[in-house]
Amino acid sequence: MYALTKPLIASVAVGGSPSIDTALAGAVRDADVPILPMVVERLLRPDPADDPDGRLTEDGRQVGHALRRLVAGDLAGLFDGPSTVRFDPSLPMVSLDLSRVTENSTLVSVLMTCSSAWMEAALLDPNGGRRWVVYDEAWRLMSHPALLRRMDAHWRLARHYGLANLLVFHKLTDLENVGDAGSANRALANSLLANAETRIVYRQETDQLGPTAVALGLTGAERRLLPGLGTGQGLWRIKDRAFVVQHQLHPAELAAFDTTARMTSNTQDHARAFMN
Structure with missing residues (x-):
């Protein structure tokens, strides 16, 4: 909880804050599965024993209200419960x-x-x-x-x-x-x-040739190759050497990374319907 929540809080907080450390430590200490609403509660209403002079309350108000958006605002329900995915x-x-x-x-x-x-x-x-x-x-x-x-x-x-x-x-x-x-x-x-160190460039439209050539330091010959590259063909620049490579996908790779599946499946369905 601490390792995951600290960078999240840092993304919405301004500067360091003792209230953040106190709220995180309290949530981790008091719950087997600490969740974000517990941290927000401790930021906005710290334990009186930890905040005798009210400084933690004042210090945690800004970040507490920023995080409250994840608990009760438009992002509620996404980050405020136990994790539903185990990272392996x-x-x-x-x-x-x-x-x-x-x-x-x-x-x-x-x-x-x-x-x-x-x-x-x-x-x-x-x-x-x-x-x-x-x-x-x-x-x-x-x-x-x-x-x-x-x-x-x-x-x-x-x-x-x-x-x-x-x-x-x-x-x-x-x-x-x-x-x-x-x-x-x-x-x-x-x-x-x-x-x-390795740059791989696939076919580029004419209006992208100039910026691409400048950014990657392409030669005139390499630049002229780009508009004519076919599907799966790429210009490989490995330091100062250049190669035109025809990439081949294993069927398992194609199934996992085919970004045109929805369009091609519709086309096939329409073709079958027309033939029937």
Whole structure:
């Protein structure tokens, strides 16, 4: 509870606060399964024995009301009960699906703050073996400063922790959604891309050729290849070497990662109906 809740509180709190530590410690001490409403209650109404002069009440008011949104506000019911999922880092693959909440940036931020604590525990376990960490729609995660800083730390310590990190973008101009132009967050996001030793580029539309070539340092010949790449073909840049690769999916991989299944299944259904 403490390890998961502390980063969540930090995402909505301003600065450090003794009321946070006191509320967390009390919730963990007094319940077998401590949950967020217990922490909020202790922030807004601390034990008089812990708060003889009222300073904890004053100190915890701002963060308490911020967290109350997760308990009684528009996000109630999502984070205020016992966990319904057991995180098992021993599984061969763990996927966090945010597809149903992508339109709510606050919800994405809170979800990633909670789940990243689980991820951190697994990734930094010295007995956990080597890990492949994939950030799909990476720009969306990068738009949250705390998550961006955590990604940067994983990049810098990748070899130490046995990590291989993969950023996935539909187009590199998505990075323009990270922070303001010239901001520290934009610079940090661009540095993650710059530090990638292997870049894989699939077919690009004409209007994306210039930004892609500049961001990845492509030669004129490599740039001209991009619009003509077929399905599954990618330009691999490994440091100073370049290769055009035709990627092949195992049937099991295709079943797991086919993003066109709904459209193709409808097409097949219509074809069968027409033939009948």
